[in-house]
Amino acid sequence: MGAPLRKLSGDSDCKNGTCPTLWGTADGKEYVVQGYVINDPERLAQLDLPEGETAVMVPVAVLEEYFRAHR
Numbered sequence: 147m148g149a150p151l152r153k154l155s156g157d158s159d160c161k162n163g164t165c166p167t168l169w170g171t172a173d174g175k176e177y178v179v180q181g182y183v184i185n186d187p188e189r190l191a192q193l194d195l196p197e198g199e200t201a202v203m204v205p206v207a208v209l210e211e212y213f214r215a216h217r
Contacts, residue, residue, distance in 0.1 A: 149173045155212035157205055166204045168212050179204055 149171035157165040169178040181202030184190055193201055 149175070151178060155208050155215075157208055158211070159207075166202075166208050168204075168208055 151169040152172055154168045154170045154177075156167040159165075164180065166182065167180045169180065170176070171178075179202060181204035184193075184201055184203055190201075195201060
């Protein structure tokens with residue numbers, strides 16, 4: 147089992163359940179990004195993801211909130 151996660155930043159406009167969120171491991175060694183699944187074949191082709199990897203879309207505000215708080 148990996149290190150426990152802690153919420154670092156989230157979508158402040160979220161009105162229903164969990165929304166795009168930036169998580170960090172308690173040991174500070176990794177980040178987890180929760181976002182919207184990318185289904186657009188053209189975008190997926192641009193990413194050329196290897197097997198076992200995926201990508202998600204995250205609103206700019208989620209990452210900006212985190213980095214603004216950590217300057």
